Amino acid sequence: MESVEKIPFARQIPIRYEVDVFIAGGGPAGVAAAVAASRLGSKVFLAEGHSCFGGMGTAGLVPWFSPFTDGINFLAGGVGQEIFNRLNLNNDYSLVINAEHLKRVYDDLMTEADVAFNFHTQLIDVLLDGKQISYAICNSKSGIFAVKARAFIDCTGNGDLAVMAGADFEKGDKDGALMPGTLCSLWSNIDSENRSPDHRAMLEKAFVDGVFSIPDRHVPGMGFLGAGIAGANIGHIYDLDGTDDESITRGLLRGRKIVPEFERYYKEYLKGYEKMTLTATASLLGVRETRRITGDYVMTLDDFKNRACFEDEIGRYSYPVDIHPNKNDPESYKQFHEEFTSLRYEKGESYGIPYRSLIPCSLDNVLVAGRCISTDRYMQSSVRCMPGCFITGQAAGTAASMVADSNGKKTTHGIDARSLQNTLKDTGAYLPNFKK
Numbered sequence: 075m076e077s078v079e080k081i082p083f084a085r086q087i088p089i090r091y092e093v094d095v096f097i098a099g100g101g102p103a104g105v106a107a108a109v110a111a112s113r114l115g116s117k118v119f120l121a122e123g124h125s126c127f128g129g130m131g132t133a134g135l136v137p138w139f140s141p142f143t144d145g146i147n148f149l150a151g152g153v154g155q156e157i158f159n160r161l162n163l164n165n166d167y168s169l170v171i172n173a174e175h176l177k178r179v180y181d182d183l184m185t186e187a188d189v190a191f192n193f194h195t196q197l198i199d200v201l202l203d204g205k206q207i208s209y210a211i212c213n214s215k216s217g218i219f220a221v222k223a224r225a226f227i228d229c230t231g232n233g234d235l236a237v238m239a240g241a242d243f244e245k246g247d248k249d250g251a252l253m254p255g256t257l258c259s260l261w262s263n264i265d266s267e268n269r270s271p272d273h274r275a276m277l278e279k280a281f282v283d284g285v286f287s288i289p290d291r292h293v294p295g296m297g298f299l300g301a302g303i304a305g306a307n308i309g310h311i312y313d314l315d316g317t318d319d320e321s322i323t324r325g326l327l328r329g330r331k332i333v334p335e336f337e338r339y340y341k342e343y344l345k346g347y348e349k350m351t352l353t354a355t356a357s358l359l360g361v362r363e364t365r366r367i368t369g370d371y372v373m374t375l376d377d378f379k380n381r382a383c384f385e386d387e388i389g390r391y392s393y394p395v396d397i398h399p400n401k402n403d404p405e406s407y408k409q410f411h412e413e414f415t416s417l418r419y420e421k422g423e424s425y426g427i428p429y430r431s432l433i434p435c436s437l438d439n440v441l442v443a444g445r446c447i448s449t450d451r452y453m454q455s456s457v458r459c460m461p462g463c464f465i466t467g468q469a470a471g472t473a474a475s476m477v478a479d480s481n482g483k484k485t486t487h488g489i490d491a492r493s494l495q496n497t498l499k500d501t502g503a504y505l506p507n508f509k510k
């Protein structure tokens with residue numbers, strides 16, 4: 075039982091790094107932000123809580139990237155394009171991830187860009203000076219330490235840094251319900267050439283036969299890597315709050331428990347999977363949704379429907395609205411399916427992402443990028459895709475570098491959008507509405 079009693083806690087801690095830009099989290103957003111800022115000459119320190127870069131796409135074993143393009147134009151230009159090229163991906167709709175290859179690509183990009191970083195290093199607090207963060211407080215194997223910086227970027231996926239600094243946020247739907255998570259997994263010994271074409275075809279029969287403890291109609295499926303190996307995005311974990319350590323712990327236990335249920339389903343009801351062997355479950359629990367930090371602009375479903383253009387747009391992205399239902403009943407799945415199939419674009423269509431959606435309203439030297447930028451739920455479910463995170467990460471890194479360069483003269487709110495767009499365009503961003 076958790077005690078509510080509190081104790082004071084104070085220590086003298088070393089300032090181990092003094093940099094221009096501090097970044098919390100090294101997922102797709104954090105890597106893009108760090109590489110962009112460092113290449114512009116900023117001194118960068120990135121704290122990554124896990125053992126590698128990539129977040130959900132590596133430690134989380136998410137099996138595919140969503141599209142980098144709108145079917146015609148390459149949207150994740152710049153850092154995203156480099157990652158795409160280094161992975162030798164092609165322009166297919168789904169792009170299967172080899173997590174070990176992706177880890178090395180991120181390692182190389184970060185070291186070549188001369189970014190300072192440490193793994194197993196968690197942001198645990200911030201010190202504020204008015205509306206500015208002055209220090210990030212981190213914990214690592216060597217102990218607690220501070221990082222002094224001029225600009226700070228929250229790439230934790232959950233808005234941890236911004237919330238530690240007092241930023242407003244929204245979380246989930248109007249009742250606070252969140253999309254379910256998934257503990258992704260890796261499998262071998264699959265005969266992918268001779269597999270059943272529709273992995274969902276036998277689900278209803280398996281429900282009747284009692285294969286699953288919770289019947290889940292929404293099974294995204296597997297990405298096939300060759301040599302009988304596949305990454306799997308199967309099995310929803312309901313009632314998960316990715317900002318609550320006890321909920322995460324229960325979620326991991328639940329995830330590992332339902333994997334054998336799916337194994338039985340695939341082996342007994344489908345062709346090609348009879349000998350499938352579990353190789354790994356992810357070391358990071360797959361969390362689709364937690365906080366959305368409230369920024370100077372909140373992107374909404376209307377922006378999606380209108381293929382919005384913004385004067386301060388830092389990029390454009392294109393992916394359907396993809397809100398995984400938080401209940402497993404047929405009606406909830408039907409609603410998801412209707413949204414996912416109707417709220418989508420034709421080839422060549424995309425929506426703009428305004429710089430203002432990266433700026434927490436109440437803070438002057440903080441930006442957010444990745445899954446927790448300022449949006450409603452509909453937009454979050456689209457822009458959270460990894461290529462979208464490369465776009466917002468690169469923009470946040472570029473803007474943070476500009477804030478740091480101004481020597482305290484400019485806040486994040488005061489950055490000239492045209493100068494930002496100019497630099498982004500020079501570094502490969504897709505900005506069709508910006509004319510030099």
Ligand SMILES: Cc1cc2nc3c(=O)[nH]c(=O)nc-3n(C[C@H](O)[C@H](O)[C@H](O)COP(=O)(O)OP(=O)(O)OC[C@H]3O[C@@H](n4cnc5c(N)ncnc54)[C@H](O)[C@@H]3O)c2cc1C
Binds near residue numbers: 140231359445
């Ligand atoms: C099950 C699942 C399936 C998905 N499927 C797809 C898909 O098919 N295609 C696609 O493109 N996207 C997909 N996504 C979405 C995508 O993977 C994420 O939205 C994206 O990775 C978010 O990137 P990010 O950089 O914002 O955060 P993350 O990828 O979550 O990375 C955040 C990083 O920050 C670190 N961190 C967190 N808190 C701290 C802290 N306090 N201190 C230090 N470090 C910290 C974490 O360890 C992590 O490495 C999926 C997501 C899930 C969960």
